[in-house]
Amino acid sequence: MESLDLLLFGFSEIVTIERIIIVFLSVFIGTMIGVLPGLGPVATMSLLLPFTYNTSLLSGMIMLSGIYYGASYGGSTTSILVNIPGEASSVVTCLDGYQMARQGRAGPALGIAAIGSFIAGTMGLIGLMFLAPPLASIALKFGPPEYVSVMCTGFVLLTYLASGSTIRALMIAIVGIMLGCAGLDLETGLPRFTLGITDLLGGIEIAPFAMGLFGISEVLINIEEVLKEKRSVFSAKIKNLLPNLQDWHDSLVPIIRGSVLGFFVGILPGGGAVVSSFSSYAIEKKMSKHPERFGKGAIEGVAGPESANNSATAGAFIPLLTLGIPSNAVMALLLGGLMIHGVTPGPRFLPEHPDIFWGLIASMYVGNIFLLVINLPLIGIWVHLLQVPYKLLFPLILIFCLIGCYSINNNTFDIGVMLFFGAIGYLMRKYKFEGAPMILAFVLGPMFETSLRQSLLLSDGSFLIFLTRPIAAAGIIVSILILLSSVITFIRKRKGVIEK
Amino acid sequence: MKKKTKVCLVATMMFGICLLMLNSTDLVRAKDSDYPKKSIKYIIPFGAGGTTDVTSRALIKATNKYLVEPIIAINKPGGGGVTPALAVMNAKPDGYTIGAFSSTHSLMLPNTDECPYKDLSGFSIIVRYGKYLWPVVVRSDSPWKTWEELVAWAKKNPKGAIKLGCTSNRARSPVGHSIFTVERHEDFEFTFVAFKSTGKVLSALLGNHIDVYAVSTTPSLMEYVKEGTLRILAYIDVRNPEHKHIPSFREVYEFKPTNFVGIWGPKDLPNHVLEKLGCAFAKGMHDPEFQKTMDRLYMPVSYLGRSEFREDLNEFFPFVSKTMKLLKAKAKIK
Amino acid sequence: MKTQYLIGTLFWIVVAFFIAIEAYRLGLGHFHHPGPGFIFFFGALLIIILGTIDLAINFTIKEKRGEIKKIKPLWSGLQWGKVLLALSGLIIYIYVLKYLGFFLSVFLLSVLLFNGVGSSKWWMGIGLSLITSLFFYLLFQIGLNIPFPQGFLNF
Numbered sequence: 008m009e010s011l012d013l014l015l016f017g018f019s020e021i022v023t024i025e026r027i028i029i030v031f032l033s034v035f036i037g038t039m040i041g042v043l044p045g046l047g048p049v050a051t052m053s054l055l056l057p058f059t060y061n062t063s064l065l066s067g068m069i070m071l072s073g074i075y076y077g078a079s080y081g082g083s084t085t086s087i088l089v090n091i092p093g094e095a096s097s098v099v100t101c102l103d104g105y106q107m108a109r110q111g112r113a114g115p116a117l118g119i120a121a122i123g124s125f126i127a128g129t130m131g132l133i134g135l136m137f138l139a140p141p142l143a144s145i146a147l148k149f150g151p152p153e154y155v156s157v158m159c160t161g162f163v164l165l166t167y168l169a170s171g172s173t174i175r176a177l178m179i180a181i182v183g184i185m186l187g188c189a190g191l192d193l194e195t196g197l198p199r200f201t202l203g204i205t206d207l208l209g210g211i212e213i214a215p216f217a218m219g220l221f222g223i224s225e226v227l228i229n230i231e232e233v234l235k236e237k238r239s240v241f242s243a244k245i246k247n248l249l250p251n252l253q254d255w256h257d258s259l260v261p262i263i264r265g266s267v268l269g270f271f272v273g274i275l276p277g278g279g280a281v282v283s284s285f286s287s288y289a290i291e292k293k294m295s296k297h298p299e300r301f302g303k304g305a306i307e308g309v310a311g312p313e314s315a316n317n318s319a320t321a322g323a324f325i326p327l328l329t330l331g332i333p334s335n336a337v338m339a340l341l342l343g344g345l346m347i348h349g350v351t352p353g354p355r356f357l358p359e360h361p362d363i364f365w366g367l368i369a370s371m372y373v374g375n376i377f378l379l380v381i382n383l384p385l386i387g388i389w390v391h392l393l394q395v396p397y398k399l400l401f402p403l404i405l406i407f408c409l410i411g412c413y414s415i416n417n418n419t420f421d422i423g424v425m426l427f428f429g430a431i432g433y434l435m436r437k438y439k440f441e442g443a444p445m446i447l448a449f450v451l452g453p454m455f456e457t458s459l460r461q462s463l464l465l466s467d468g469s470f471l472i473f474l475t476r477p478i479a480a481a482g483i484i485v486s487i488l489i490l491l492s493s494v495i496t497f498i499r500k501r502k503g504v505i506e507k
Numbered sequence: 508m509k510k511k512t513k514v515c516l517v518a519t520m521m522f523g524i525c526l527l528m529l530n531s532t533d534l535v536r537a538k539d540s541d542y543p544k545k546s547i548k549y550i551i552p553f554g555a556g557g558t559t560d561v562t563s564r565a566l567i568k569a570t571n572k573y574l575v576e577p578i579i580a581i582n583k584p585g586g587g588g589v590t591p592a593l594a595v596m597n598a599k600p601d602g603y604t605i606g607a608f609s610s611t612h613s614l615m616l617p618n619t620d621e622c623p624y625k626d627l628s629g630f631s632i633i634v635r636y637g638k639y640l641w642p643v644v645v646r647s648d649s650p651w652k653t654w655e656e657l658v659a660w661a662k663k664n665p666k667g668a669i670k671l672g673c674t675s676n677r678a679r680s681p682v683g684h685s686i687f688t689v690e691r692h693e694d695f696e697f698t699f700v701a702f703k704s705t706g707k708v709l710s711a712l713l714g715n716h717i718d719v720y721a722v723s724t725t726p727s728l729m730e731y732v733k734e735g736t737l738r739i740l741a742y743i744d745v746r747n748p749e750h751k752h753i754p755s756f757r758e759v760y761e762f763k764p765t766n767f768v769g770i771w772g773p774k775d776l777p778n779h780v781l782e783k784l785g786c787a788f789a790k791g792m793h794d795p796e797f798q799k800t801m802d803r804l805y806m807p808v809s810y811l812g813r814s815e816f817r818e819d820l821n822e823f824f825p826f827v828s829k830t831m832k833l834l835k836a837k838a839k840i841k
Numbered sequence: 842m843k844t845q846y847l848i849g850t851l852f853w854i855v856v857a858f859f860i861a862i863e864a865y866r867l868g869l870g871h872f873h874h875p876g877p878g879f880i881f882f883f884g885a886l887l888i889i890i891l892g893t894i895d896l897a898i899n900f901t902i903k904e905k906r907g908e909i910k911k912i913k914p915l916w917s918g919l920q921w922g923k924v925l926l927a928l929s930g931l932i933i934y935i936y937v938l939k940y941l942g943f944f945l946s947v948f949l950l951s952v953l954l955f956n957g958v959g960s961s962k963w964w965m966g967i968g969l970s971l972i973t974s975l976f977f978y979l980l981f982q983i984g985l986n987i988p989f990p991q992g993f994l995n996f
Contacts, residue, residue: 053555053582057564150716174898178853178891181884185860191587192877193701195838196676198621199867199877200860205593208586208621227924230958276707330713331727332706336554339706343556346726347565349803353730402954403973405927406947409934410981417581418590419935426931433924438849456880457703464700465670465716468873 010136017365021373026066033070034374035381037077041084044091044218045411048078049336056344064348065363069370071344075337076128076320076371079280080378083120083313087113088389089404091222095213096280096316098446099288101221102168103301103308110304113390115250119258119306120313121382122250127266127314128375131321132368134270140357143329146274151461152472156482157275158455161282161447163486164289166493168443170302176444179435183445184452186211193457194464206420215412215425216449220442222408223429226401228436249386250306258310261291265314273319276326276334280319285447287315293493321371327352328364542602542780543576549770550606552591554584558639558723558804559768563607565800566636570791574783578605587679588612589622596629598773602780605633605772610681610765613820614827619679627820631776634788635769635811635819637801641682641743644720644728646712647735654741654754657719658693667698672708672717676701678834682721685743685756685764687830692760712737724805745807765823767809769816785813847899854892861885927958948974 021027040051052071059067082093087104100120107116134142149157162180169176189200190210201207250258265287272283291311292301301308326332331353333339345352350360357364393400412425432442466472473479549567553559564580571577583591583606592612598604613630616622643654651657661669677683677699690696700717702708705725712720713736720728721743729747731737742755744766757764770788772780791797792810801808811819861882870876930953938946951970956963 049555053560056555057568060568147710147714150711150714172895174891174895175850178850178888178895181888181891182853182856185881185884188880192676193703194676195877196619196678197867197877199881200863201621203621205586205589205621205623208589209584227927230927231921231924276710326706326710330710331725331730332710333556334706336556338556339554339704340556342726343561346561346803347800349799351726351730351803353727354734354736355730399955399969402951402958402969405931405954406951406973406977409931409950410947410977414981416585417583418585419938422935423932426928426935430928435849438852439846440849452880456875460875461700461702463874464698467667467698470873 013361013365014136014369016361017367017369020065020362020366021069021370026069026370027373029066029070030073030370030374031377033073034077034080034378037074038081038378038381040074041078041081041093043081043411044085044093044222044408045214046414047094047214048075049340050414052337052340056340056347059344060347064345064350065366067344067348068341068363068367069374071341072324072367072371073374075341076317076374077378079317079320080121080124080382083124083309084117084382084385084389085222087116087120087309088393089222090225091404091408092217095217095446095450096284096319098217098221098281098443099284099312100309102288102443103303103305105225106302106304107306107309108393112304113393114386115254115306116309117386117389118250118383119254119262119310121379121386123258123262123265123310123314124317125375125379126262127269127318128321128378129372130263130266131270131273131318132371132375134318135321135324136368139325139329142271142274143325146276146326147330148478149275151458151465152476152479153482154275154454154458155462155473156479156486157282158451158458159486160482160489161286161451162455163489163493164286165444165447165451167289167292167298168285168447169441170299171439171441175440179440179442180444180448183448184455186216186445187449187452188456194460204420206418210453211424211449212415212421213446213450214415215421216428217446218408218412219425219428220432220435220446223405223425224432224436224442226404227429227433229397230401254306257306261287261307261311262314264290264294265311266318269315269318270322272315273322274325274334276332279323279334280316281447281450283315283319284312285450287311324367328356328367330354331356541575542783543574545603546576547574547578547602548598548604549578549580550583550591550594550604551580552584552588552607552609552612553582555582558725558806559607559609562637562768562801562804562806565797566788566791569794569797570787572794573787573790588616592616593623595771596624596773600631600773600775600777602772602776602784605770605784607768608771609639609768610823610827611679613769613771614765614823615679615681615684615831618828618831626824627817629774630771631774631781632813632817632820633770633772633776633781634785634813635767635809635816636788636792637768637806638745638766638809639768640724640745640747640805640807641685641721641764641766642724642728642739642747643741643743644712644732644737644739645718646715647738649718649738651740652738657740658695661695661697662693666696669697669719670700670717671697671719671721672700672702672711674702674705674708674722678831678838681765682723682743683834684827684830685762686721687834688762689756689760726804729805745809747805763823765827767811767816767819768806769811781813847896850892850895854889857885857888857892861889923958927954930954930957944974944978947977 021030036051037048040046040048052074055070055074059070078094079096082097083100083104085091085093086097086100087108090101090105092098092101104116104120107113165180166173166176189207191208192199198208268287268290269283272286273279288308288311291307292298295301295307323334323338326334327338327341331351333342342352350356350363408425409422412422413419415421435442462472473483549563551560551563560582567578567580583594585591588611591606592608595604595606613627617625645651651660657669671686673680673683677687683699686697697719702711705722708720708722709725709728711717728737732739739750739753742753744755744757744764746753746755789810792808798808864878864881864885867878867881868876869878869882930950934946934950948970951973952966955966955969
């Protein structure tokens, strides 16, 4: 098949000592960056961007993209170990991954995350190889009305994230929507709920918000509950370092589902990895025979989302490489890097520069393997790190977060945001409100609102636009169906309880 | 664990102290008393990878050859542009903090309610290095082959029938102001649809969700034009030199769009700092590699020294204020 | 016991009222052309409705079947004082960062956290703080080249 020939050609491009070393170093650095909370791949990539001036284009691209997908491997590490999402797409991993760590099962969690990410990354690459051009033209069909329907589906899935009261989850989700929409209004330019603070004009940044809501609040709760009673946060017994057979059995299908889902959702610009990881979690929970296990350390809750967010990184390359349109800040940086070398991604990129495209894909295969090789042995080190007494561990965690948070924008205000939501998160947990629905709504809400208002401008105020356009209509019908199904399940449960 | 850990801890401490010592000896090195004595911070008000970012970095790289200590770029987007502007304005006027800026930061923002500065008195202008390319683009399968055809069509059809995509609220964007001027001249209206980034506007145009694109050039845009998928109807200000036949609004409607990207610093920068920086940047702009990068990013190199630049800005200011008042009034009436 | 949790719901209802007022001021637009305050206003309305339902459910259904477990005391008997101390330390760090510079701020904060909150022995706290500050300084400022604010001591 032609694609396989081209892939071999790609491999031939990268099989030089120099390039293999670059792949290894960049994924290694990427993993470390991912582990450091807050400091995302964008900051590091912009630091290294000047180095790419002096190397060949392919080497530069390999280096930058290695950091990117390496970081998504590393991001799950802190989510599992200390409940701090390394980036927004790792938030979901906190839900069950951290619980597994507390039960002494950090090893299996990290292992499944790494292996699931590897499988997903590989599947995503296969998708990239064969499906890139047709998918790109489908992605273009997604305009504002289609985004509205995608967001609707996301909102409906949101209720699956909650382990407790659904009503409370909805309430806090609405608060999340409003927090996400705070800032300068796109259409009118009016500041909304910025409290007169200029730093808020751009809205609340997701990284400090997530780090505070999940990470800092967890530390605060532990300070309160654990230090006094000299309990340890993490179970002293480490059950095993790698996933056992049962774990494999439970995780296989979620990994495959997550990979496929993540890849397709990741193609959509804006929130691809975040939305895909949340959707995967919700779908796994819905499909599970024992949904009540989720939130308490179900390995499917780690396998699915981690795979989804990794294949989403592969999907995110598609709009850039086939259309020349970056779908997130990382891709925008890669675009800059390509431009510096005089190569413009766009419709003529694939035909004119097959060496770059296929070389890049080949390097990603190699990179994925390196990542697996790097991450698996590290699991032992991470797990033992957790054995340090908590009263010595927590200052390190807090300072880590402070520094990581500052490094996002070189702005102390972000640290303030993180602490504020740390306090809010702490109070929310005491008063039984959950953080996961809030964060998902925080991401989906502004996209939903923007797309809704754009759609109504485009349709001159008519709501029919959502029904006359096929993809949009399909999305809305899917959301209604999912909603109906959960209502029916709810009614059945109540009937069952009453009949008892 | 205890013994090993202790040894590791002590070792790290010693290693660290050595490094600190190495670092501080740097500071003690004998230097001449000229500026710059340490690295200069350059604040880029946009995210990494964008046109302003890449061109600024290219300029910095070229300029660093003419300075004793390097300029280092930092990205500080946020607050709709207010945060990076304030970071420059509030810095110590010692010449070690400067930044890039566009018309948004210097003209539009001071006219909004929530911006803490209301004019340019808090800034020292250093130099202008480029102008943006602002094309008005449609798909090649659209019914309008020239700008005149579009205007004629718009006048015959209800107000706002043509959907134009842009990247921010009309009042805050220089493109928005220019289009508004044109709309008033020709007496018709677009429906302005704001998107979060140029990439999104481009995909909306390609996917046939909007009719017209009017934002800064993204490099991929030119690829689509070359390939024939998209058509440029007009340029708002400067043209791509390959497109001599395409009208420019500046010429047709005889007004000066507020189009520039420049470098500024906090007010009261000492003269020798301004001289040194201005000189170094001017030399950097002649660097062939810098010019090549600007070419690739479709940004014309456009030098203007600090006094003429400030004059320009002072000229623009009342025009922008007036336009913003008109736009605000219009928005309220809806 | 449950009433303690209901304070949370009441809190959000009250917040929602204020949001609704501000949203109205921003401008609701109308359904065919939502204004900037639209989503805030209706969101706030929804919160009030849902919150009322939540309160109603919890007040009327006395003991939900099987949930007659002992509920942990919210505030008494736990060390929320330590939490406050930690939080205050972190907040002070933000303000002090510009003046004292990165290294010193981190060092002081670590001492507070290790000794004040964590109750480690004084020499252990100071020693660990020194190493932590050093380690982070090296890692971030020198290794990763992230420009941290330099205080009056200039490092």
